Amino acid sequence: MNTIIQSPLFGILLSIICFEIALTIYRKTKFPIFNPLLICVLIIVFILIKFNISLDDFNIGGKLISFFLGPATVVLAVPLYRQLSLVKKYLTPILLGITVGSFTAIISVIYLCKLFKIDKELTLSLVPKAITTPIGIEVSKIIGGIPAITVSAIVITGIMGAIIAPIICKVFKITDKVAIGIAIGTSTHAIGTTKAMEMGETEGAMSGLAIGIAGLITAILAPILINLIN
Incomplete structure (x- = not known):
């Protein structure tokens, strides 16, 4: 049994x-709080605790999934390519929006x-919470954060954003597809x-574009802003 658990295939x-x-x-439910990633994490945590499986054993396979996370984001370029005309048309507002966000x-x-007197190391770990995991981990290391906490913050931010974003768009009557996509990608x-992507191809393409640009901007701005404020 231990041999199976400690195999990369298990994770x-x-x-x-x-x-x-x-x-x-x-x-089946279409209920926002039942986000697939959130439910998946809860099920895995339950199984690990229930059967007394260590996180290290699970991570033997889990690290392989993380390794392919970066290259997998290249797939987002497909819908973006189909929306190149919109990117060219709204290039300046898109860049300004992502930078401000x-x-x-x-x-x-x-x-x-x-304000809440949170420890400096924890603060630095939370700074890259709004960018994609591979970039967020590296930014966290550069500024002196704890990558494990950064990953947790990124996941929670993404899940909360996926739940709240449609509600915010509805409440504030935001209907522009480019604006919706850029806002979601920059923040979640x-x-x-x-x-x-569920909301529409244009929204998905703009959100995919925002991921990369927001990651790059955060990697540049975070160390500068932290030094200035401190």
Whole structure:
């Protein structure tokens, strides 16, 4: 039994099976809080605790999935290619929107953490919460954060964004597809982008574009803003 658990195949298969179960639940209910990633994580945590399986054993296969996470985002270029005319038309507003969104995400975390007297190392770990995981981990290392906490914050941010984004658009009557996609991608990275793709191809393409640009801008701005504020 230990040989099976300590095999890379165990973590990979468990992740795939749990995600398929979570996806089925979401498709049946269509309720935003039943986000497939959230449900998948909860099922995996339950199984690990119930059967006393260590996180290290699970991560033997889990790390392989993480390794392919970066290259997998290349798929987002397909819908973006189909929307190139819109990108060219709204290039300036798109870049300004992503820059302002990234700046706001960093500043809001820093000042809210100061307000609630949160430890400096934890604050630095939360700064890259709004960007995609591979970039967020590297930014966290550069600025002195804890990558494991950063990953958790990124996942929670993405899930909350995927749940809240459609509600905010409805409440504030935001109907422009480009604006919706850019806002979701800038603030909730890849997890939010899955929701944007459900909303429409244009929203998904713009959200995918925002992921990469927001990651790059955050990587540049975060160290500068942290030094200035400190």
